[in-house]
Amino acid sequence: MLELRNLSRHFGGVKAVDELDLTVRQGEILGLIGPNGSGKSTIVNLITGVYKPTTGTVQFKGQEISLMDPHHRTELGIARTFQNIRLFGHLTVWQNVWAARVVRDGGWAGLKQRWLSGAGAAREEAEQLLEFGDLAHKRDMLAGNLAFGEQRRLELLRAAASGAELLLLDEPAAGMNAEEIDALDNRIRSLRDQGRTILLIEHHMELVMEVCDRVAVLNFGRKITEGTPAQVQADSQVRAAYLGTDQPAAA
Numbered sequence: 182m183l184e185l186r187n188l189s190r191h192f193g194g195v196k197a198v199d200e201l202d203l204t205v206r207q208g209e210i211l212g213l214i215g216p217n218g219s220g221k222s223t224i225v226n227l228i229t230g231v232y233k234p235t236t237g238t239v240q241f242k243g244q245e246i247s248l249m250d251p252h253h254r255t256e257l258g259i260a261r262t263f264q265n266i267r268l269f270g271h272l273t274v275w276q277n278v279w280a281a282r283v284v285r286d287g288g289w290a291g292l293k294q295r296w297l298s299g300a301g302a303a304r305e306e307a308e309q310l311l312e313f314g315d316l317a318h319k320r321d322m323l324a325g326n327l328a329f330g331e332q333r334r335l336e337l338l339r340a341a342a343s344g345a346e347l348l349l350l351d352e353p354a355a356g357m358n359a360e361e362i363d364a365l366d367n368r369i370r371s372l373r374d375q376g377r378t379i380l381l382i383e384h385h386m387e388l389v390m391e392v393c394d395r396v397a398v399l400n401f402g403r404k405i406t407e408g409t410p411a412q413v414q415a416d417s418q419v420r421a422a423y424l425g426t427d428q429p430a431a432a
């Protein structure tokens with residue numbers, strides 16, 4: 182579904198992403214892990230079009246999108262969540278999800294009309310998402326007033342509401358407690374079971390190892406290995422580079 186080929190992004194002398202080959206297959210949950218500063222968020226920014234590559238290509242469903250505008254990529258079916266939460270803090274929970282759902286049917290043109298009409302299948306779908314994210318009881322709260330874990334949940338709902346086939350989740354578990362992470366685990370699986378493909382960036386190893394079909398490991402912008410969670414956990418390079426220890430990754 183997504184093919185990164187020889188992809189690099191340099192910032193001055195910093196090789197944030199360096200000659201990366203990575204494939205995300207349709208219907209899988211691919212984990213992307215690596216130490217701080219290893220290039221994970223830069224990869225998301227290259228896939229979504231925030232950054233253009235220094236070299237290499239990004240292909241989505243067979244089409245090269247390396248230089249395409251971000252909003253065109255959204256229309257093709259790519260959505261993300263942000264490591265640093267970005268919601269409409271002054272809008273309610275409902276309005277945040279509704280905005281994401283409404284934009285999907287034809288972008289920004291005629292948006293106001295669609296926003297105000299608010300009936301039918303689209304509304305039903307947005308309501309279901311609120312239930313799915315366990316935020317229906319907070320629908321009229323301003324997003325900015327939600328607890329941190331709830332804001333993370335709302336971000337996920339917004340990405341899902343966009344209808345995207347490919348979801349890029351940049352540290353969705355950051356700042357969550359154990360119970361919230363369990364619930365997130367289930368939600369990520371359900372989204373996949375509904376036909377989404379997921380790229381999951383995370384530092385929570387337990388979540389990554391439990392939920393991912395495959396895991397790719399970055400260090401200094403380069404992929405040092407990829408494989409099943411078990412293979413990656415057993416890899417000595419991963420333990421050395423990523424964990425700085427020779428203990429198993431998810432011990």
Ligand SMILES: Nc1ncnc2c1ncn2[C@@H]1O[C@H](COP(=O)(O)OP(=O)(O)OP(=O)(O)O)[C@@H](O)[C@H]1O
Binds near residue numbers: 215220222224
């Ligand atoms: N816009 C930018 N300008 C200059 N350097 C940047 C820029 N964006 C990222 N970098 C650098 O690129 C490298 C990779 O950063 P990136 O944010 O992709 O890492 P990351 O793996 O997401 O880290 P973390 O786990 O801390 O989120 C870092 O050295 C970072 O400082």
Ligand SMILES: [Mg+2]
Binds near residue numbers: 223264351
């Ligand atoms: Mg990051």
